[in-house]
Amino acid sequence: MVKQPDPSPKHDARKASATSRVRTGDIFRVYARETRKHWVLFMAVFLGALGAQIAGIISPLYMKMLFNAVASDPRTAQSFHDLVGLVVIIAALSLIGWIAQRVQTYSIIHLESRGMADLSADAFDYLIGHSYQFFVSHFGGTLTRRVSKFAGAFETIMDNVMLAFFPTAVFAVGAVWVLFLRNHVLGIALAAWIVCFIAFQIYVARLRRPLRVARSEADSKMVGTLSDAISNQNTIALFSGKEHEGGIFRGVIELWRKATMRSWNADEMIWSVQGILIVGINVGLLYGAVVYWEQGLITIGDFVLIQSYLIGLFGQLTGISMQLRRFHDAFADAVEMMEIIQLPHEVKDVPDAPPLRIGTGTIVFHDVDFWFNEEKPILTGFNLSIGGGEKLALVGPSGAGKTTITKLLLRLYDIKGGVLAIDGQDIAKVTQDSVRDAIAFVPQEPILFHRSLMENIRYGRRNATDEEVIEAAKKAHCHEFIEELPEKYGTFVGERGVKLSGGERQRVAIARAILKDAPILVLDEATSSLDSESEALIQDALHTLMEGKTVIVIAHRLSTIMKMDRIVVVEHGGIAAQGTHEELLAANGLYHKLWSIQAGGFRE
Numbered sequence: 001m002v003k004q005p006d007p008s009p010k011h012d013a014r015k016a017s018a019t020s021r022v023r024t025g026d027i028f029r030v031y032a033r034e035t036r037k038h039w040v041l042f043m044a045v046f047l048g049a050l051g052a053q054i055a056g057i058i059s060p061l062y063m064k065m066l067f068n069a070v071a072s073d074p075r076t077a078q079s080f081h082d083l084v085g086l087v088v089i090i091a092a093l094s095l096i097g098w099i100a101q102r103v104q105t106y107s108i109i110h111l112e113s114r115g116m117a118d119l120s121a122d123a124f125d126y127l128i129g130h131s132y133q134f135f136v137s138h139f140g141g142t143l144t145r146r147v148s149k150f151a152g153a154f155e156t157i158m159d160n161v162m163l164a165f166f167p168t169a170v171f172a173v174g175a176v177w178v179l180f181l182r183n184h185v186l187g188i189a190l191a192a193w194i195v196c197f198i199a200f201q202i203y204v205a206r207l208r209r210p211l212r213v214a215r216s217e218a219d220s221k222m223v224g225t226l227s228d229a230i231s232n233q234n235t236i237a238l239f240s241g242k243e244h245e246g247g248i249f250r251g252v253i254e255l256w257r258k259a260t261m262r263s264w265n266a267d268e269m270i271w272s273v274q275g276i277l278i279v280g281i282n283v284g285l286l287y288g289a290v291v292y293w294e295q296g297l298i299t300i301g302d303f304v305l306i307q308s309y310l311i312g313l314f315g316q317l318t319g320i321s322m323q324l325r326r327f328h329d330a331f332a333d334a335v336e337m338m339e340i341i342q343l344p345h346e347v348k349d350v351p352d353a354p355p356l357r358i359g360t361g362t363i364v365f366h367d368v369d370f371w372f373n374e375e376k377p378i379l380t381g382f383n384l385s386i387g388g389g390e391k392l393a394l395v396g397p398s399g400a401g402k403t404t405i406t407k408l409l410l411r412l413y414d415i416k417g418g419v420l421a422i423d424g425q426d427i428a429k430v431t432q433d434s435v436r437d438a439i440a441f442v443p444q445e446p447i448l449f450h451r452s453l454m455e456n457i458r459y460g461r462r463n464a465t466d467e468e469v470i471e472a473a474k475k476a477h478c479h480e481f482i483e484e485l486p487e488k489y490g491t492f493v494g495e496r497g498v499k500l501s502g503g504e505r506q507r508v509a510i511a512r513a514i515l516k517d518a519p520i521l522v523l524d525e526a527t528s529s530l531d532s533e534s535e536a537l538i539q540d541a542l543h544t545l546m547e548g549k550t551v552i553v554i555a556h557r558l559s560t561i562m563k564m565d566r567i568v569v570v571e572h573g574g575i576a577a578q579g580t581h582e583e584l585l586a587a588n589g590l591y592h593k594l595w596s597i598q599a600g601g602f603r604e
């Protein structure tokens with residue numbers, strides 16, 4: 001019995017991602033690991049930020065001296081000389097601050113761009129390793145957005161921490177400390193105010209969260225409606241649905257507008273309270289300073305010192321609520337990708353799996369069970385042995401599970417019970433790549449890359465020469481239509497290959513399989529979109545290709561499979577009948593019925 005990772009339907013990718021719990025710490029760990037790779041840059045950012053803030057804290061101390069000197073010193077040559085000295089020191093500090101800031105920004109540019117590139121590449125590698133089932137359960141557009149947002153979130157979080165939170169904290173601590181040394185009461189007052197300000201920010205961030213979530217949901221809904229309409233533009237035009245769709249879109253937009261307004265209103269309210277807090281501390285400290293000045297405890301210079309610190313601090317703190325919001329949003333973005341990264345790959349190679357050693361290409365399905373949904377099994381105790389070099393046809397009603405059988409052979413899904421072996425080796429115990437290398441598969445609905453035809457065909461064997469590609473194209477009868485295209489083999493085929501007709505796409509897929517020339521060939525309705533004449537031509541090429549190979553052909557058009565060694569009729573998760581064309585006709589079962597309908601159709 002083949003061991004299965006998780007046979008229950010809860011393993012469904014979409015459900016799994018909806019229930020997964022991504023913790024904040026997980027995201028930090030991934031980003032921290034990335035940062036550690038570039039630790040020299042990170043240290044440069046850190047020291048740059050520290051240097052810039054320290055310069056910003058020290059500089060007002062000299063301003064204070066300057067103002068005190070201006071207020072009290074006589075206008076003599078000596079005091080002029082001293083004042084110029086102070087101006088030079090202030091200039092030097094500003095220059096140091098400027099250099100430190102350049103170091104900080106230059107390093108962060110390098111750190112973030114490298115980090116984002118690495119994270120995108122890693123996310124791509126992991127994402128693309130997910131199973132076929134994962135991709136049929138997720139929208140392509142959503143996945144694309146998740147990968148790009150994952151890298152974007154790294155930038156935002158790094159910017160926030162290293163350009164906003166950390167420098168603000170250093171400046172705040174420095175300012176409070178200096179002020180405290182000068183006057184305990186003023187220092188403590190400023191410290192208390194900063195604590196209140198931050199507590200307020202954290203409190204409102206929590207209050208605002210549901211509003212932001214509502215807005216982002218409305219946002220997703222709007223994008224979803226829009227992209228659904230865009231991909232169904234053809235249907236909308238054909239069924240005169242423009243006004244209907246416009247109505248739906250306006251309804252969604254209205255919800256979005258309301259959610260956005262609520263969220264912005266809350267922001268505005270927070271800004272107002274924040275403004276009052278700032279005026280309060282400003283006036284409070286000035287009043288305190290006046291009182292102490294009256295008592296002769298502080299000087300004119302101290303006023304300048306306090307104002308310098310407050311102006312610096314307000315500049316940093318007013319931005320902090322915006323930064324906090326971005327920080328939260330970035331986390332929300334990163335969570336979406338982390339869900340995918342934490343979701344184990346469904347179809348995995350076992351540790352140290354050897355490659356498949358392919359011989360004649362015998363295939364055995366032994367007691368195979370498979371379902372997408374436990375209530376509706378596709379195969380139960382399915383048995384089928386295909387000899388090396390045998391040409392087998394699968395027929396049966398639509399939805400019987402023919403395509404699924406071939407996908408199990410390709411290990412696009414893991415079977416739930418039983419064993420599936422090629423040349424005596426359980427395909428679950430050898431590498432997936434080696435299994436797929438042994439099989440050339442022409443799918444029912446081929447999808448192509450938005451790349452040139454040359455590259456698309458060459459995908460069958462990526463080291464094939466142009467001549468080999470063209471030869472395969474000729475055999476698959478693609479060459480004729482490709483030669484008529486303006487760019488010939490250099491023509492791009494549109495997203496998913498939409499610029500080609502169904503039959504042209506099929507021929508490209510056949511050319512790929514011809515080029516691949518693998519020991520096992522699987523054709524799933526490979527010629528269904530072709531007219532009878534082209535099909536007859538390609539059948540010839542396919543028959544040549546089939547020589548010496550194990551072949552599975554699925555076809556609704558029974559005329560195309562008459563010559564197969566054996567025909568297997570699949571129905572209700574099992575084999576209803578099998579034999580040669582003549583034997584099955586004689587048995588007078590489902591095959592006979594299908595044949596009569598098709599033959600009848602031809603006669604009319």
Ligand SMILES: Nc1ncnc2c1ncn2[C@@H]1O[C@H](COP(=O)(O)OP(=O)(O)OP(=O)(O)O)[C@@H](O)[C@H]1O
Binds near residue numbers: 136397399400405444
């Ligand atoms: N990814 C999937 N998730 C859930 N159910 C699926 C999935 N793929 C196929 N099915 C279901 O499995 C059943 C078998 O599908 P399959 O594509 O194997 O049928 P088929 O015999 O190839 O039909 P046709 O002749 O129409 O191509 C169908 O009922 C289908 O709805």
Ligand SMILES: [Mg+2]
Binds near residue numbers: 402403404444524
């Ligand atoms: Mg099918």
